[in-house]
Amino acid sequence: MALSSDRLVRCLDVLTEAATAHEIADFAQQVVPNLLTVVPGDSAAYCEFLPADGRPGHVLVSVGESVTDGMYECLITHQGDDPWMRHARHTGDLTVRRWSDHTTRRALDDNPLYHGLYRPVHTRYGLAIPLEWTTTHVRALFIGRTTSDFSDDDRGAAELLRPRLAKLAARLIHSQREKTSGTTPSEATLTALCRPNSNIRGEIPENADDQKLLTSRQHEVAELLSRGLANKQIATELRISPRTVKKHVEAIFRSLDVYNRVTAAQRYRQLRSD
16 A cells, blocks of 8 residues: 655654654653644554553553543453454454454444443544553554544554554663663653543643653754744754644643743743753
């Protein structure tokens, strides 16, 4: 399947940004919003599941909706009812899959996971991008839509990214395990980034270090923004696309709880001086 040149460029942007991550948390924060530039959707998330104890590890980064306590408990109880997880468990197939590849609309409406987690936020179509499946961890990216299913081109673009993102994530996880003497990322730095009822646009725990509100790349973008550079100038300086800069600026606004570039620059300079 041949992808358009524009979509290939967007894929390259996602991989370029992901390759700058130093920890799996940075990887998740960078990949999730950028993923929607390749495969449009109404929501996207990176999630870890821990089959050993039956609990999801962390919804690290999501864009689109808010996860309530009830939705989180539904995920704990019914994660095994996810259509793509059922398929992967029975077949070992870890390629990109749509819900519609495995289930009908009627069956999905009766699915307890869908009813408790996805239906409340009006997600009717899902695309799963598995990154890892072992006896101890399942890591995946997910994109949701409300009005139309994913096309073969959408699936093809996601499949182009999947093995490359999986390798980058595996490298970061291996490196982090070595640094923490065998402690998994879920038990270490990732815990500080998420709460069950966190806002999936990127809410940070109240006690988090302000400097860690932003990823390393977002710090670079914010630094140039604070100097008055426009998005195109930032893109040239960092050798990334203006579209990627725009996504970073949007993420910076959310993380710093501001609504314009002037306030963002002021807030960033304040963080640097603290």
